[in-house]
Amino acid sequence: MNLSRREFAKIGCRIVIGATAGTAMIESIATNGIAAENSPKGDYNWKEHYWGYLIDTRKCIGCGRCANACKLENNVPFDEPVYRTWVERYRIVNKGREENVTIDSPNGGINGFTDDIPAEQIKKAFYVPKICNHCENPPCVQVCPVGATYSTEDGVVLVDYNYCIGCRYCIQGCPYGARYFNTEKGTADKCTWCYHRITKGLQPACVEACPVGARVFGDLKDPESPVNKILDKERINVLKPDLGTKPKVYYVGLDREVR
Amino acid sequence: MESLIWGYIYPNEAEIQWSILIVLYPYITGLVAGAFIASSLYHVFGKKEIKPVARFALLTALSFLLVATLPLVTHLGHPERGIEIMFTPHLTSAMSGFGYIYSFYLIVVVLEIWLSFREDIVKMALNSRGWKELLYSGLALFSYDISEKALHDDEKFAKKLAIIGIPSAAFLHGYVGFIFGGIKANPWWSTPLMPLIFLMSAIVSGIALLILLYLASMKLRKHAIDHKCLHSLAHYLWIFLILDVTLELLEVISMKYESLEEIEIINRLLSDKIATTFYGVQLGLGIFVPFVLLLLVGIMKNRETLKMIMISISSVLVVIGVFAMRWNVVIGGQEISKSLSGTLTYVPVFFSQEGVLPAIIILVIPFIILFVITRILPPWKDMEEKV
Numbered sequence: 001m002n003l004s005r006r007e008f009a010k011i012g013c014r015i016v017i018g019a020t021a022g023t024a025m026i027e028s029i030a031t032n033g034i035a036a037e038n039s040p041k042g043d044y045n046w047k048e049h050y051w052g053y054l055i056d057t058r059k060c061i062g063c064g065r066c067a068n069a070c071k072l073e074n075n076v077p078f079d080e081p082v083y084r085t086w087v088e089r090y091r092i093v094n095k096g097r098e099e100n101v102t103i104d105s106p107n108g109g110i111n112g113f114t115d116d117i118p119a120e121q122i123k124k125a126f127y128v129p130k131i132c133n134h135c136e137n138p139p140c141v142q143v144c145p146v147g148a149t150y151s152t153e154d155g156v157v158l159v160d161y162n163y164c165i166g167c168r169y170c171i172q173g174c175p176y177g178a179r180y181f182n183t184e185k186g187t188a189d190k191c192t193w194c195y196h197r198i199t200k201g202l203q204p205a206c207v208e209a210c211p212v213g214a215r216v217f218g219d220l221k222d223p224e225s226p227v228n229k230i231l232d233k234e235r236i237n238v239l240k241p242d243l244g245t246k247p248k249v250y251y252v253g254l255d256r257e258v259r
Numbered sequence: 260m261e262s263l264i265w266g267y268i269y270p271n272e273a274e275i276q277w278s279i280l281i282v283l284y285p286y287i288t289g290l291v292a293g294a295f296i297a298s299s300l301y302h303v304f305g306k307k308e309i310k311p312v313a314r315f316a317l318l319t320a321l322s323f324l325l326v327a328t329l330p331l332v333t334h335l336g337h338p339e340r341g342i343e344i345m346f347t348p349h350l351t352s353a354m355s356g357f358g359y360i361y362s363f364y365l366i367v368v369v370l371e372i373w374l375s376f377r378e379d380i381v382k383m384a385l386n387s388r389g390w391k392e393l394l395y396s397g398l399a400l401f402s403y404d405i406s407e408k409a410l411h412d413d414e415k416f417a418k419k420l421a422i423i424g425i426p427s428a429a430f431l432h433g434y435v436g437f438i439f440g441g442i443k444a445n446p447w448w449s450t451p452l453m454p455l456i457f458l459m460s461a462i463v464s465g466i467a468l469l470i471l472l473y474l475a476s477m478k479l480r481k482h483a484i485d486h487k488c489l490h491s492l493a494h495y496l497w498i499f500l501i502l503d504v505t506l507e508l509l510e511v512i513s514m515k516y517e518s519l520e521e522i523e524i525i526n527r528l529l530s531d532k533i534a535t536t537f538y539g540v541q542l543g544l545g546i547f548v549p550f551v552l553l554l555l556v557g558i559m560k561n562r563e564t565l566k567m568i569m570i571s572i573s574s575v576l577v578v579i580g581v582f583a584m585r586w587n588v589v590i591g592g593q594e595i596s597k598s599l600s601g602t603l604t605y606v607p608v609f610f611s612q613e614g615v616l617p618a619i620i621i622l623v624i625p626f627i628i629l630f631v632i633t634r635i636l637p638p639w640k641d642m643e644e645k646v
Contacts, residue, residue: 166336
């Protein structure tokens with residue numbers, strides 16, 4: 001077969017283009033295939049679950065064991081002011097006719113709380129545990145410029161540490177102060193609801209550590225789950241509902257002072 | 260540390276996330292947008308009196324544009340992954356457009372400069388020898404057609420380009436405002452006015468910088484100042500100052516008037532944390548004083564030297580005032596807790612990746628770039644013919 005230089009070049013180009021397109025197609029099918037099965041390994045199927053979290057502020061005693069357990073479980077540095085969960089104390093003091101609210105969370109409540117206001121001055125006091133709300137409409141996911149933070153099929157908001165560029169826009173975007181900058185990883189970081197545990201059928205570390213059952217975790221798709229049992233009968237609120245983030249951490253007994 | 264905190268802040272808020280480098284970012288892009296818009300007063304709107312600085316304004320815009328990404332990339336936890344914003348942009352994020360908007364605008368500015376300087380470049384290529392010939396021939400893209408028709412086509416295309424350039428300059432900077440204005444978590448940032456406020460303050464800072472650089476260049480080159488041009492720039496500066504202050508006051512007044520949940524913490528921010536930089540520097544020194552001085556310049560007859568001094572003082576104050584405005588937005592917004600119950604204080608560090616030193620270095624680089632480019636592409640030809 002005699003080919004002119006021009007024809008040879010033409011055929012050559014077609015082969016290269018064809019091969020590239022073919023490879024790209026195979027690659028895209030392969031990656032799509034992986035995306036569909038991105039669910040954690042093992043028997044766990046993330047399409048079968050949708051997780052929710054409930055906090056009964058009336059039960060919390062401010063012992064801080066949850067915040068401590070979280071740092072231990074998730075290797076959150078103890079010597080830095082960063083927390084995946086923390087406990088806030090609210091004390092409402094009467095000063096004449098005026099009411100005064102004092103809020104604190106020393107070291108995230110890990111070491112408990114000390115009495116620095118005489119008990120007789122305190123009109124009302126309570127503890128409020130805080131944690132990432134794993135919002136249905138998460139502003140942190142919305143603002144991430146590279147898609148490194150994302151919502152999973154089972155309703156958990158996670159950070160891809162291998163992808164995050166460390167711009168910290170998500171930290172600015174979270175209305176709840178639930179995110180922090182992990183100086184070791186150079187990325188944003190936050191509560192995962194102990195994703196490595198819940199996908200194995202375990203409870204998050206903070207829920208397991210709570211001695212009074214103030215923290216409840218469960219599957220919203222399962223009508224018999226402990227979270228649904230409480231949601232069915234109690235009056236529920238969420239934090240900053242007006243921001244439209246649709247939190248999935250539900251509160252029982254939330255005071256108007258809590259933001 | 261504790262004494263820097265008042266009231267209750269969320270425990271994770273103890274560290275300020277966006278430092279002085281992120282103050283620089285909107286400051287620099289603002290100067291770029293402002294300088295470009297000043298040049299388009301001539302290129303698009305045909306304001307002949309601006310002609311002496313029109314090309315210089317473009318070079319100024321480019322010099323600052325080239326460093327605009329530096330503060331951002333330096334600030335990243337993973338600078339090496341920064342490019343992912345171009346490859347895998349997450350389009351719901353206001354920030355994800357940055358790479359594209361920036362690149363597009365860079366192309367527009369470079370093209371605009373090339374077209375405005377093409378005649379000079381070709382002439383220099385033809386009239387020089389050795390490495391200079393090579394440099395200018397390269398810049399001319401080895402095309403030496405400077406016939407009247409070719410130059411006319413250049414001018415027509417340059418005008419069209421500048422028309423695209425204005426919305427892109429406005430977009431580049433208005434968009435930076437949206438990065439802050441779109442954050443509902445932060446009551447000091449979250450306002451639809453933010454892009455417009457950013458844009459107006461960008462224009463005033465750009466014009467003021469241009470005035471200062473123009474005066475400095477003329478002094479250095481021992482050339483006469485074109486007072487008509489200077490007064491025209493001062494006039495535009497005055498007009499944009501009015502628009503700027505209107506929007507800035509509107510934002511604060513409506514916040515105070517509506518008095519929503521966050522008003523107590525906003526009041527504390529304004530009366531305590533940023534009182535000096537907001538009322539004193541941003542509004543007082545940065546807007547009110549220049550407004551009065553420029554008004555007097557407009558009224559006064561003759562006395563060119565005095566007017567020049569007044570315009571210079573106004574421009575210095577505006578450039579400082581707009582920096583204060585960026586500071587008050589970026590740092591101020593982070594000094595209030597999202598718990599709305601407390602405040603914290605940003606203490607700048609000098610030597611660190613996000614410290615004052617890198618900020619100073621980044622702010623000096625554009626002046627060096629400008630010095631070099633004006634050597635390669637002298638923008639003053641029009642003036643020299645006149646003098």
